[in-house]
Amino acid sequence: MSSPKAWILSIGNEVVTGQIVNTNGSWLARRLFMLGFQVKRIIALPDDEEEVVDTFKDAIRRNIDVVISTGGLGPTYDDRTSEFLAKALGEELIINAEALKMIEEKYKMKGLKLTEHRIKMAKMPKSAKPLPNPVGIAPGILVSKNNTIIIALPGVPKEMQAVFDETVEEILRSKAPRTFKAEKWIHVEDIPESSLAPIIEKILKKYPKVYIKSHPKGKELEKPIIDLYILSMSVVEEEARKVAEEVCRELIEELIRSGAKVKHEN
Amino acid sequence: MSSPKAWILSIGNEVVTGQIVNTNGSWLARRLFMLGFQVKRIIALPDDEEEVVDTFKDAIRRNIDVVISTGGLGPTYDDRTSEFLAKALGEELIINAEALKMIEEKYKMKGLKLTEHRIKMAKMPKSAKPLPNPVGIAPGILVSKNNTIIIALPGVPKEMQAVFDETVEEILRSKAPRTFKAEKWIHVEDIPESSLAPIIEKILKKYPKVYIKSHPKGKELEKPIIDLYILSMSVVEEEARKVAEEVCRELIEELIRSGAKVKHEN
Numbered sequence: 001m002s003s004p005k006a007w008i009l010s011i012g013n014e015v016v017t018g019q020i021v022n023t024n025g026s027w028l029a030r031r032l033f034m035l036g037f038q039v040k041r042i043i044a045l046p047d048d049e050e051e052v053v054d055t056f057k058d059a060i061r062r063n064i065d066v067v068i069s070t071g072g073l074g075p076t077y078d079d080r081t082s083e084f085l086a087k088a089l090g091e092e093l094i095i096n097a098e099a100l101k102m103i104e105e106k107y108k109m110k111g112l113k114l115t116e117h118r119i120k121m122a123k124m125p126k127s128a129k130p131l132p133n134p135v136g137i138a139p140g141i142l143v144s145k146n147n148t149i150i151i152a153l154p155g156v157p158k159e160m161q162a163v164f165d166e167t168v169e170e171i172l173r174s175k176a177p178r179t180f181k182a183e184k185w186i187h188v189e190d191i192p193e194s195s196l197a198p199i200i201e202k203i204l205k206k207y208p209k210v211y212i213k214s215h216p217k218g219k220e221l222e223k224p225i226i227d228l229y230i231l232s233m234s235v236v237e238e239e240a241r242k243v244a245e246e247v248c249r250e251l252i253e254e255l256i257r258s259g260a261k262v263k264h265e266n
Numbered sequence: 267m268s269s270p271k272a273w274i275l276s277i278g279n280e281v282v283t284g285q286i287v288n289t290n291g292s293w294l295a296r297r298l299f300m301l302g303f304q305v306k307r308i309i310a311l312p313d314d315e316e317e318v319v320d321t322f323k324d325a326i327r328r329n330i331d332v333v334i335s336t337g338g339l340g341p342t343y344d345d346r347t348s349e350f351l352a353k354a355l356g357e358e359l360i361i362n363a364e365a366l367k368m369i370e371e372k373y374k375m376k377g378l379k380l381t382e383h384r385i386k387m388a389k390m391p392k393s394a395k396p397l398p399n400p401v402g403i404a405p406g407i408l409v410s411k412n413n414t415i416i417i418a419l420p421g422v423p424k425e426m427q428a429v430f431d432e433t434v435e436e437i438l439r440s441k442a443p444r445t446f447k448a449e450k451w452i453h454v455e456d457i458p459e460s461s462l463a464p465i466i467e468k469i470l471k472k473y474p475k476v477y478i479k480s481h482p483k484g485k486e487l488e489k490p491i492i493d494l495y496i497l498s499m500s501v502v503e504e505e506a507r508k509v510a511e512e513v514c515r516e517l518i519e520e521l522i523r524s525g526a527k528v529k530h531e532n
Contacts, residue, residue: 013479016305018296019495022288025310030284039282040317042310044291051306075460076480077467110487117463137460137486156482194341194403197383201343213279214342216422220403221376229285 004065004175006037011052011071011081012155015044024070024160031164036176037066047071047078049087056088060148065175067148068168071155073138075117081152082141086125089145095122099130099139106137135162142171149175180237182244184230186251191260192224199254200228203247209233210247270331270441272303277318277337277347278421281310290336290426297430302442303332313337313344315353322354326414331441333414334434337421339404341383347418348407352391355411361388365396365405372403401428408437415441446503448510450496452517457526458490465520466494469513475499476513 010025025042032039045051052072059067072081086093100122104114112118121138124130131140131151136159141152151168153160188196193216200212211231218225228251232244252262276291291308298305311317318338325333338347352359366388370380378384387404390396397406397417402425407418417434419426454462459482466478477497484491494517498510518528 013477014481014495015292016295016308017299018292018294018305021292022308026281026284026287028284029282029310033283038312039284040312040314042282042288044295044308046304046306048306074480074482076463077470078479106487112458112487115460115464117460121460135485136482192378194381194384194387197342198381204343211279213344214340215280216340216402219401221372221378229280 003036003038003177003179005063006032006039006066006068007059007064008032008039008042009052009055009067009069010042010044011047011069012044013046013078015071016046024155024157027157027161028068028070028164031169032066032068032172034181035169035172036179037172040064047080049080049084052081052084053088056085056150059150060088060145063147065148066172067150069150069152070160073121073141073152073154075120075138079120082124082128085141085143085150085152089125089127089143091125091127091143093123094126095119096124096128096130099124099128102130102132102139103137131163131167133159133163134166135159139163140168177235179233179235180240182232182240184244184248186228186230186248186255187263188224188226188228188255189218189261189263190224191226191255191258192220193226194220195258196226196228196255196260199251199258203251203254206250207232207243207247210243212247212251269302269304269443269445271329272298272305272332272334273325273330274298274305274308275318275321275333275335276308276310277313277335278310279312279344281337282312290421290423293423293427294334294336294430297435298332298334298438300447301435301438302445303438306330313346315346315350318347318350319354322351322416325416326354326411329413331414332438333416335416335418336426339387339407339418339420341386341404345386348390348394351407351409351416351418355391355393355409357391357393357409359389360392361385362390362394362396365390365394368396368398368405369403397429397433399425399429400432401425405429406434443501445499445501446506448498448506450510450514452494452496452514452521453529454490454492454494454521455484455527455529456490457492457521457524458486459492460486461524462492462494462521462526465517465524469517469520472516473498473509473513476509478513478517 140163215227234240395408406429481493500506
């Protein structure tokens with residue numbers, strides 16, 4: 001079972017106009033990565049029918065295993081993700097009885113009645129299953145088409161995370177292989193990245209399944225500072241850990257031999 | 267002249283595995299937005315040939331006016347954006363003489379010779395023009411195909427921003443219409459977003475060219491806190507400002523009439 005593919009869609013004009021940094025995207029990416037998914041794309045999109053419908057359709061056409069969107073589930077006129085999703089699926093947008101009940105109960109507790117804009121949050125593609133929102137109102141949406149599962153979550157980070165923790169994680173866990181990851185970081189100084197490059201390549205020839213990436217933080221010439229990231233994965237927990245440690249040790253030896261300062265390791 | 271379309275590509279496994287938040291994407295999105303571009307997508311991608319080549323090709327096929335990528339221009343084995351770009355363009359990857367000179371001069375100043383991995387940073391698609399990097403080594407890359415300009419920038423934020431400020435902004439300014447933007451924020455409390463929705467719709471009927479978006483920050487029922495964003499654009503600076511102020515004033519009046527607390531405005 002190879003790693004299933006995932007796309008993350010971050011829907012909202014505030015993302016593509018740079019008003020906010022897409023922290024929802026990175027939060028979800030980390031969670032999906034740790035669950036064993038390969039996140040192939042994180043796509044930020046405006047609240048725009050053409051862009052969103054096209055992207056959902058594209059994911060289905062490419063057999064992406066899981067698509068998670070955030071944003072556009074609220075009560076205002078530009079919250080249209082549910083409508084766009086119905087269009088992408090070729091399904092009717094209907095008031096989902098289960099979702100309406102969830103919403104109605106929350107407003108009722110505060111003595112508030114259902115209005116057109118509150119009912120709007122219960123409108124979902126016909127085949128959808130609503131996902132409870134433990135901290136807000138708008139439920140998440142779960143649908144599937146061909147081989148693709150699509151999950152639409154609210155855009156407010158606390159709500160998005162709460163829906164994910166409550167139901168989405170469990171759904172995803174059953175779709176991903178059980179893989180173990182061991183991650184290491186080495187902080188390196190006084191060696192330019194261009195001189196580090198052949199050292200990494202040598203190690204990777206010996207350990208072709210390990211992933212190593214250098215993140216330059218200083219200046220290549222004046223003051224080279226590089227954070228080296230090492231990732232080892234295996235279906236056997238012990239093996240993932242052991243290989244990461246071996247690679248780390250060999251890298252540090254080579255680095256010291258080249259005159260680099262290895263500041264710390266974890 | 268309508269707003270030209272832009273895509274931003276953030277290339278790097280560290281983005282799609284959620285190791286880092288995509289601040290390059292939002293920085294560029296803000297700059298492009300202020301220059302008069304419509305950013306249609308910010309796409310984070312792994313260091314993966316299939317994904318990156320496909321996305322560059324897709325942008326060209328869709329006649330996106332400007333594509334800006336970040337990441338993958340450095341000296342290590344997984345820095346392959348230039349190679350992927352050449353493939354997407356159907357061009358040879360060659361050592362660009364101008365780029366090589368830029369790189370050679372920087373290393374020479376430190377008494378360092380060119381090595382295979384240093385020369386790698388001068389490899390570009392045949393038609394490329396290198397863009398000087400005032401704070402790092404790897405030059406940016408400028409190419410165009412059909413109606414699409416593609417600019418590849420380094421992934422290190424300081425370098426990306428420096429190349430942008432030095433040459434990219436000037437290139438983009440000539441491609442975008444001169445539009446003026448006026449932005450306003452209103453901080454609203456004690457009214458649920460679902461009750462705010464019809465107020466926004468009423469205002470938008472009167473001012474169809476203005477963009478208003480509500481950003482819920484609190485809890486819809488227990489403690490509603492909403493930041494309202496108002497954007498007005500015009501080719502006439504005075505008009506953009508005037509309309510934003512009118513909309514702001516009318517919104518505040520309506521909000522107070524509905525019992526909301528309007529905490530501040532700027």
